[in-house]
Amino acid sequence: MVRSKHQNHQSLFIRRGLAADADDVYQWRLDNLAIKNSKRTRQTFDRTAHQRWFDQLLADPMRSLYIGCTNGMSVGLVRFDTKKNRRVEVSIIVAPQFRGHGLSKVLLESAIQVYLNGNSPIFEATVAKINVPSARCFHKNGFYLAKESRDYVVLARHWSGRNVESDWKIIEAIQSIRRRNNTNWMDILKLALSSAPDEAMELLQRISDDDARVNMRLKDLTDKK
């Protein structure tokens, strides 16, 4: 069991899921947001179907369910499903009444700590693009964009054992500076186009041609895969 503090400085305990959690998990899975954001379960299911799914989940050695508890209350779950080639699919639900308090990051982080137990998996989470809180939660736990389709992204994290918490903070700081600096670059462009449009266009054309050359080299590289 892992004990951590979340944003409201309350203790969070992580424990294995039990048969007695079936009702709580049913309520959380049934919640509209959870259904809307799940790739597989885009429709409601009855209690019997849920029980079948839940029993199979607990009995399957390739799948692990963890429950987060605060003040004796169950506040959410993290599920790990082992796939091929070290890949482990991760999903998270925070109980509807506990959402929006910054719980998801520490719930995921703590569940990962308990799950790892000396393993070095590649975690993957499929997240709906509209699901901003979920994407934030995975990004804050060091997941990066691995794949993208029209409505979903796959966020992944290779586990090497290195403590990367402070690395993510530095990377997030760089990301936010870059975002701001991008606005500065676009402002220069606007200035150039309004004060010397012909010369600015000529320069832009050269930049675009060179970018095309770089892209061709990149394609040479990726075609070799």
Ligand SMILES: CC(C)(COP(=O)(O)OP(=O)(O)OC[C@H]1O[C@@H](n2cnc3c(N)ncnc32)[C@H](O)[C@@H]1OP(=O)(O)O)[C@@H](O)C(=O)NCCC(=O)NCCS
């Ligand atoms: C996804 C989920 C676990 C996130 O938990 P949560 O308690 O709602 O989110 P948190 O309060 O921990 O916030 C996480 C981040 O999202 C941001 N956030 C929260 N609600 C938001 C909203 N409605 N819109 C935009 N951002 C939001 C928070 O500011 C925070 O970002 P920050 O750390 O940069 O400040 C929860 O919403 C949930 O259970 N959803 C249903 C199931 C689901 O979608 N699971 C994910 C599929 S794998």
